[in-house]
Amino acid sequence: MLKFVLLLAPLLASAGCVQHDGGERINGAVSVAAGQSATDAATVNGAIHVAPDAAVLEATTVNGSITLGDRATATSAATVNGGITVGALARVAGDVTTVNGALTLKKGADVQGDLQNVNGRITLEAAHLGGGIETVAGDITVGADARVDGGIAVRKSQGFSISLSKNVPVIVIGPGAMVKGPLKFEREVKLLVSDRATIGPVSGATPVSFAGDSPPA
16 A cells, blocks of 8 residues: 555645646646646645546546546546546556545546555446556446456555454456456455456455346345
């Protein structure tokens, strides 16, 4: 979880900045419209919205969500408290990370780096992830026809709140999905794998196979 510590430094340092043409501000939302020159989008307290077909470099906030519209592009996206959504056919060259918040890749999205959070649902909808998935207490759904090249890791909850340690993450690998790398679990999870999915080696959990489009409730 070192990345979560490291990402705080530039975000908190930006608290001393004023608004620039590049989209930096202390408080308030930042919007990037299609056709603008690609530049960083940063705020401390506020959401970031990148319009469909728009391009941005680093998208960073501390308290707020980040939304990349359909077919948008970014080099990376990071927040501390807030979710991140990567729209259909959108592209991210690096990592997508949050501490407390959901991470969602819509159909056809392509993230070349990692998906990381501590707490919050992680969902891939027929998307591609070039790196791996890492969480402490988040549920993970690798949906139908999604692909993860770098594996899945659920880390120990040591150092985090007691409420996180009591949660048992549910990991679902859907029909036609592929997880090429290892699946490593350092704490208790419920691992549900479609009988039409392909996964790498598993350690720390026993996969439970299911038929059909989704696991039983």
